[in-house]
Amino acid sequence: MKTLIVEMEKLPLWLKVVLALPVLDVIWVVYRIIRSLDKKSYFGVILGIVMIIIGIPFLWLVDIISVLCFGHILWID
Numbered sequence: 001m002k003t004l005i006v007e008m009e010k011l012p013l014w015l016k017v018v019l020a021l022p023v024l025d026v027i028w029v030v031y032r033i034i035r036s037l038d039k040k041s042y043f044g045v046i047l048g049i050v051m052i053i054i055g056i057p058f059l060w061l062v063d064i065i066s067v068l069c070f071g072h073i074l075w076i077d
Contacts, residue, residue: 001038005031009072016073020063021053025056028063039077047076 008031008064013021019027026062029052036044 001034005027005035005038013071016067017064020060020067022060025060025063031073033070035075041077043077
C-alpha cells in the first residue's frame with residue numbers, strides 16, 4: 001500500500017489532473033481509502049466509501065482545483 005501511495009504522489013501534474021476528470025476520479029477516491037487504511041484512520045475509510053456513493057458528481061471539480069492549486073489531493077489525514 002505504501003508504494004502505491006508514494007507512486008501516486010510522484011505522478012506528474014498533468015496526469016494528476018487527467019485522473020481527476022469526472023469518470024476517472026474514482027481512482028482518487030480509492031487512493032484516499034488506501035491512504036486512510038495505511039494510516040489506520042477508519043473514519044477516513046468510511047468517509048471514502050461514502051464519497052464513492054455520494055460525492056462523485058462534484059468531487060472531480062474539487063480534485064482538479066486542489067491538484068492545480070496545491071499539487072496534491074486534499075484529504076483529512
